[in-house]
Amino acid sequence: MSGLTLVSHHLCPYVQRAAIVLSEKGVGCERIAIDLGAKPEWFKAISPLGKVPLLKVARPGQDEAVLFESAAICEFIEETQAGAALHPQDAIERAQHRAWIEFGSAILSDVYAIETTADAALFERKRQALAEKFARLERGLGSGPFFAGARFSLVDAAFGPVFRYFDVFDAIADLGILQAKPKLASWRRALAERPSVRAAVASDYAERLWQFLVAQDSHLRSMMRAEAWVARPPAA
């Protein structure tokens, strides 16, 4: 047993980052999913920002440590677990990778707005912001298959969950965000095939995301193609 417990939520992309990194390192961990709409008292007591993920780390002879913030958690796993390095050796490249992970978080924040806003003008601004961010990524990508070439990195762990949203969005409407970006498309495919990325969510992920989207009084829901209402979401 690794002595690690990942406190999570079924749909959280930041939790998936930690799960992917653990899986890349071949480390098993206990996973506890909580309801963010009704946070348990024990969770509120140990989560400084009231957010998942948390990583609880058992320490022999001491109280367990509780880590928060996905970037801190992923770097802790990288530093303490054996297995292939997921961060570059070079300090400049490492700083660049950290920055692109933060860029991935900015994308997730735009994605959340796209999922939930009822304001058509805000939706359009966020849609354009996403298209521009992905265009910038496209310009920076090399020959792949991963962000920095042949080796999977923490940046890949951050973007696997980003692209996973689009597997469901694609079934709903044509958002015009990822089109005509061939390098991005092949990176997306490589991440979708990576076992660690696939295993980071349960098999009912797409169904759960679908239910979340349908429950929103959002502009996105009003855009859903008629056929999307009868089709099931894509299988995970």
Ligand SMILES: N[C@@H](CCC(=O)N[C@@H](CS)C(=O)NCC(=O)O)C(=O)O
């Ligand atoms: N910066 C945080 C973001 C984590 C985050 O936003 N988690 C969301 C779920 S995806 C959350 O727990 N939200 C609950 C809340 O804000 O009340 C990280 O990287 O870990």
